[in-house]
Amino acid sequence: MKIGDMIDAFRPAEGPPPRTLGAFFLWCLSGAWGPLVLAAVLSAIAGTMEVVTAWYLGRVVDLAGSGDPVATLSANGPLLVGFVLFLVVLRPIAFGLSAASNSVVVQPNVLPLVLSRLHRWTMGQAVTFFDNDFAGRIAQKQMQAARAVTDVASETINTIAFALASMIGSVLFLLTIDPWMAVALGVWIILYLALIRAFLPRVRGKSAARAGARAMVTGQVVDTITNIKTVKLFAHADHEDKAALRAMSGFRDTALDFGILSAWFRLSLMTVAGVLPVILIGGTLWLWSLGAATAGDIAAAGAVSIRIAQMTGWVSFTLMSIYASIGEVEDGIRTLTPPHTLTDRPGAGQLGRISGEVRFDGVSFAYGRKKGGLDDVTLRIRPGEKIGIVGASGAGKSTLVALLLRLYDAEKGRILVDEHDVREVTQESLRGQIGMVTQETAMFNRSARDNILYGRPGATEEDLNAAAKAAEADEFIHGLQDHKGRTGYDAYLGERGVKLSGGQRQRIALARAFIKDAPILVLDEATSALDSEVEAQVQGALHRVMEGKTVLAIAHRLSTIAEMDRIVVLDQGRIVEEGSHTDLLAKGGLYARYWDRQSGGFICVEEAAE
Numbered sequence: 001m002k003i004g005d006m007i008d009a010f011r012p013a014e015g016p017p018p019r020t021l022g023a024f025f026l027w028c029l030s031g032a033w034g035p036l037v038l039a040a041v042l043s044a045i046a047g048t049m050e051v052v053t054a055w056y057l058g059r060v061v062d063l064a065g066s067g068d069p070v071a072t073l074s075a076n077g078p079l080l081v082g083f084v085l086f087l088v089v090l091r092p093i094a095f096g097l098s099a100a101s102n103s104v105v106v107q108p109n110v111l112p113l114v115l116s117r118l119h120r121w122t123m124g125q126a127v128t129f130f131d132n133d134f135a136g137r138i139a140q141k142q143m144q145a146a147r148a149v150t151d152v153a154s155e156t157i158n159t160i161a162f163a164l165a166s167m168i169g170s171v172l173f174l175l176t177i178d179p180w181m182a183v184a185l186g187v188w189i190i191l192y193l194a195l196i197r198a199f200l201p202r203v204r205g206k207s208a209a210r211a212g213a214r215a216m217v218t219g220q221v222v223d224t225i226t227n228i229k230t231v232k233l234f235a236h237a238d239h240e241d242k243a244a245l246r247a248m249s250g251f252r253d254t255a256l257d258f259g260i261l262s263a264w265f266r267l268s269l270m271t272v273a274g275v276l277p278v279i280l281i282g283g284t285l286w287l288w289s290l291g292a293a294t295a296g297d298i299a300a301a302g303a304v305s306i307r308i309a310q311m312t313g314w315v316s317f318t319l320m321s322i323y324a325s326i327g328e329v330e331d332g333i334r335t336l337t338p339p340h341t342l343t344d345r346p347g348a349g350q351l352g353r354i355s356g357e358v359r360f361d362g363v364s365f366a367y368g369r370k371k372g373g374l375d376d377v378t379l380r381i382r383p384g385e386k387i388g389i390v391g392a393s394g395a396g397k398s399t400l401v402a403l404l405l406r407l408y409d410a411e412k413g414r415i416l417v418d419e420h421d422v423r424e425v426t427q428e429s430l431r432g433q434i435g436m437v438t439q440e441t442a443m444f445n446r447s448a449r450d451n452i453l454y455g456r457p458g459a460t461e462e463d464l465n466a467a468a469k470a471a472e473a474d475e476f477i478h479g480l481q482d483h484k485g486r487t488g489y490d491a492y493l494g495e496r497g498v499k500l501s502g503g504q505r506q507r508i509a510l511a512r513a514f515i516k517d518a519p520i521l522v523l524d525e526a527t528s529a530l531d532s533e534v535e536a537q538v539q540g541a542l543h544r545v546m547e548g549k550t551v552l553a554i555a556h557r558l559s560t561i562a563e564m565d566r567i568v569v570l571d572q573g574r575i576v577e578e579g580s581h582t583d584l585l586a587k588g589g590l591y592a593r594y595w596d597r598q599s600g601g602f603i604c605v606e607e608a609a610e
Contacts, residue, residue, distance in 0.1 A: 003100065007037040013117040017337040021326065024333055028114045028149045036153060039101035040161040041512065046098040047092045047165030051173050054303040056083045059296055087177040102158050110153050115146035118336055126342040127407050136222025138335070140215040145332025147209075148325035163311060170304050172279075179298045184279050185308075192272055199265045200323040206258045207327030213251040220247040226495075232374070254435070258324075265320060273312040279481040280305035322564075334457035342409060343427045343470055351429040354418040355383040356519040356550030358404065362413035365403055366573075373399045375573035376413070386551040388561030390591060391570035397554045400570070401522050402551070406430055417520070435518035435543075436550075439525035443497025448477050449489040451497075451508055452565075455516030463515055471511035471541045476504055510541045522547060523553040558595055567591065 011031045018024050029036065059079060119142055122129075125334065131140070174181040224231060224240045231240050284301040287293035324513060358381040366373040374396045379386055403410055406422045415422045422430055435455070445449055452593045453459055460468075468474040480491035482499070497505045506526065513521060526542065539560075555561045562581040569584070569591045570576035577589050584591040 004104050004108065006038075006105050007032045007113065009109040009112040010116050011113065012120065014447045016339060017118070017121055018338050019333055020467040020496035021106055021330060021333070024329065025149065025152070026336070027445055028117060029110070029153060032073050034114060035101075036157065037103050038099075039106050040157045042094070042098040043099045043157050043161040044165035046094045047162035048169045049094050050251065051165050052086065053091070054170075054174060054300045054307070056086060059071070059083075065245035069262075070071050074412030093291075098158075098162070100199065102154055106149060106157060107154050111146055111150040115142060115395050116147045118142045118146060118332075122336060124340050124343075125338075126340065128341070129338070133335075134219030134223050135226070137215045137219030139222075140218040141332045141335045144215065145213060145336060148328040148332070151325045152322050155322050157320050159315055160322075163315045166308070170308060173304065174251045174301065175609045177284065177293055177301065179281065181283055181287075181301065184283055185276075186308040188272075188276050188279060192312065195268055195272055196319055199268070200319060202261055203258075203265070203320050204323040204327040204330075206254065206261055208331045209327075210251070210324075211303060211328040211331040212307050213247070215335075217244070217251050220244050222420075228326065229498075247322055262320065265316070269312060269316045273309040276309045276312070277302065277305040288442065289347065327543045342406070342427070345423060348424060348426045349429075351425040351433055354420075354519050356432050357381065357383045357416075357418050358550060358552075358603070359416040359419075360400070360403075360413065361416065363403060363415060364573075365399060365408060365410050367399075367408075372396075373573055374403070377570075377573070377575055378413075379568065379575060381550055381552070384548060384550055386549075386553070386565045388567040388569055389552060389554045389570065390556075390558065390561070390594065394572075395570040397570055398524065398571040399573075401436075401524060401552060401554065403433060404520075404522070405436070434520045435513040435516045435520060435545075436522040436524065437506070437509045437513050437526040437545075441497065441505040443500070443505060443508065445492060445495045447482060447486070447490050448508065451493060452511045452515060455512035455514070459515050467511040467514035470514050470544050471507045473541075475505035475512045478505075507541060510545055513545050515598070519549055521551045523551065523555075525554055525556065569594075 013030060014289045015027070017027050030427050045073045078219070082099060107218060117201065122138065122142060123266060129573075169351055171182050171185055174185055221244055222352060224244065280301045281298065284293050284298045288295070288298055358379075360379040361375050363377045364373070364375050366375075369603060372394070377400065389400065390399050400410075402408055403415055404417075404422070406415075406427055409423060417425075417430065417433065444454070452464055455467075456463070465474065476487050477491075480493075480499075482494075484492070486492060493499055493508075495506070509526075523542070551564075553561050553564060565580070566578060567581055567584055568575055569589075571590060577584055577587065579587070585595060
């Protein structure tokens with residue numbers, strides 16, 4: 001096994017992320033503790049090298065003052081050879097192994113380990129989690145928390161283990177000179193830790209505030225860029241600039257607070273660090289004046305004290321960085337660790353290939369409110385039956401589809417697919433049996449090939465080409481070229497498919513539905529955003545993708561569903577009419593009013609709501 005593979009960087013975590021700090025760190029780093037402890041041991045060994053260096057220096061200084069140089073060098077050859085070997089071989093190996101363990105084993109693996117776990121958990125959240133936040137802010141929190149956990153682990157190993165070993169070794173070394181020297185160092189360490197304890201909790205709090213403000217800047221900027229066309233169409237660049245500046249001003253204020261605290265911290269530390277050489281060198285000089293210490297002891301104590309004083313600033317700022325990272329982790333915990341609100345039940349089964357029967361039994365859902373959504377809907381759709389769903393805005397059409405896909409759980413009643421309650425099967429297997437084409441077609445900023453194969457990633461090139469041709473997309477795809485010169489199926493489509501026309505996006509979506517070949521197909525206003533000519537081009541492909549499938553088609557443009565086997569009319573969350581187009585017109589009810597009052601084939605929502 002390669003040294004870089006000692007930590008499995010993509011190992012899944014067990015269970016949900018805890019919401020308390022210590023348990024969260026344990027969750028993030030589970031499965032990696034062996035290599036982390038090894039790296040800490042190597043860092044501690046490197047830390048003891050500093051004390052051994054000081055001890056050797058003291059012995060060499062004592063030799064220099066012990067008499068005839070030639071005789072002294074001859075008599076102490078092994079000591080001098082050991083000194084050379086220590087500096088040239090052992091010390092570099094110790095520091096090299098410590099550096100390798102941190103830079104090769106820890107840092108490159110802990111970040112993806114934590115990030116993959118946080119991302120996997122976030123992906124499992126219900127759609128309401130994402131509806132209630134900025135996409136950019138969520139992404140920022142994931143990266144921020146993963147980087148902060150990595151920094152805490154890395155710096156604890158690289159600095160804290162190193163410093164502790166150096167401190168303990170220094171105390172033991174000073175005991176060989178005089179116990180009171182060790183006591184003096186111990187008292188200084190206590191004062192140093194008291195200073196740390198006074199500052200670091202404040203650092204932690206201000207760091208959390210700075211992290212939250214930074215994430216808000218990212219969320220605001222990403223939100224503006226994502227909707228840049230709307231910003232330009234409404235000539236609101238100045239408005240968005242002011243919104244971004246408000247977020248940036250908040251970040252600047254928190255960064256200033258953090259910087260002021262950091263400056264006071266540094267001043268205090270440098271003062272305390274300057275006291276240590278005075279104590280240790282002065283104390284050893286006093287012992288030397290009494291004949292209780294040698295010149296070598298003075299040199300060694302001086303080397304130890306100056307090294308510790310230098311290390312004080314390094315360690316303190318590392319501790320400040322660790323506490324700042326802990327503040328960022330705490331901020332990330334608040335955003336990223338809420339429990340999943342829509343989960344698979346324990347022992348949920350896999351929904352295999354189905355015939356396509358769908359049944360709503362007394363289903364009610366109002367998004368937690370008293371009104372809205374669906375109210376006691378009962379509907380049976382036979383395998384292969386094609387139904388149109390009609391209603392004014394807010395009648396419950398999209399809610400019906402969302403419940404079928406189990407994006408939400410019904411508050412009353414149940415939904416069955418081939419007699420399987422959708423709550424008793426896994427969400428992934430349920431959605432794997434349902435294809436969907438929407439008005440706002442979802443496109444990734446990936447190649448045309450990747451976007452179509454998203455319907456069935458394992459499909460062959462032949463399946464891909466057949467799906468594109470069936471959706472009448474093959475011809476225009478061959479003419480695509482992106483800004484990097486990639487052409488055809490390899491051309492990237494831009495964020496949300498912005499480089500395609502509406503008709504082209506719909507045909508990519510239809511090709512995706514073709515290649516998925518799910519037994520249930522949902523069409524949610526699939527052609528309402530298209531003009532009549534483009535719609536006519538897409539309709540042929542639409543009819544082909546519906547062949548042999550159970551279809552639920554939502555439409556305001558009634559001409560697109562007039563040929564459906566059955567049309568269901570919703571009003572205020574209830575089914576008020578159902579039947580064929582001809583039957584409903586003959587009834588002269590709500591559907592007939594829609595048909596009579598529509599303009600250009602659309603439901604006149606205002607009149608329908610009268």
